[in-house]
Amino acid sequence: MDITEVARRSRLPASTLRFYQEKGLIGSIGRHGLHRVFDSKVLERLALIALGRSASFSLDEIAHMFTPDGRPRIDRRMLAAKAEELDRTIRKLTEMRDGLRHAAACRVAEPYGMPTFRRILQAAASGVMEARRRKSRVDSNKILGVG
Numbered sequence: 001m002d003i004t005e006v007a008r009r010s011r012l013p014a015s016t017l018r019f020y021q022e023k024g025l026i027g028s029i030g031r032h033g034l035h036r037v038f039d040s041k042v043l044e045r046l047a048l049i050a051l052g053r054s055a056s057f058s059l060d061e062i063a064h065m066f067t068p069d070g071r072p073r074i075d076r077r078m079l080a081a082k083a084e085e086l087d088r089t090i091r092k093l094t095e096m097r098d099g100l101r102h103a104a105a106c107r108v109a110e111p112y113g114m115p116t117f118r119r120i121l122q123a124a125a126s127g128v129m130e131a132r133r134r135k136s137r138v139d140s141n142k143i144l145g146v147g
Contacts, residue, residue, distance in 0.1 A: 001037065001038050001039075001040060001042070002032050002035040002036065002037050002038075003017055003018075003028075003035050003036045003037075003038065004035060006038050006042055006043070006046075009043055010043060010046045012046065017036075017038075018036075020046075020049065020059075021036070023059055023060075023063060024063055025045070025049055025059065025062060025063055025066070026038065026042050026045055026046065026049075027070070045066075045070070048062075048065075048072070049062055052065065055082060055086065056082065056085070056086065056089075057082060061078065061082075064078070065078075092123060095119060095123065096120055096123055098116075099116045099117065099119055099120040100120065102114075102116045102117075103116065103117050103120065
């Protein structure tokens with residue numbers, strides 16, 4: 001398949017495919033004129049990359065999950081560490097969601113003194129959520145080739 005077909009079938013822009021190739025995540029098998037040509041297995045590899053991205057793995061971490069010849073390499077420690085990281089994120093987000101719902105339903109005129117609202121403020125002040133947003137923006141810019 002040429003890069004146009006891979007882009008269409010994967011729903012990824014050609015620029016992302018070229019970026020992934022530069023990072024060593026995928027490889028073309030040649031060219032057809034000016035277009036890169038990929039083996040049909042590239043779609044499965046792109047699906048694995050998408051799965052890794054949805055689990056918040058960086059592209060470098062995802063690249064580590066493949067052997068040089070393209071076969072999957074299972075790093076169980078890295079998977080377990082990511083699962084723990086996701087658990088921490090889920091706990092924080094759940095607490096923030098519950099706190100926001102509580103604050104929205106609370107009829108107290110001054111919510112700043114409420115323990116639930118104080119926890120929300122503390123989580124926001126810790127910068128955890130903003131740091132994640134910045135990292136996500138940086139990673140997205142790298143994928144799109146704008147940063």
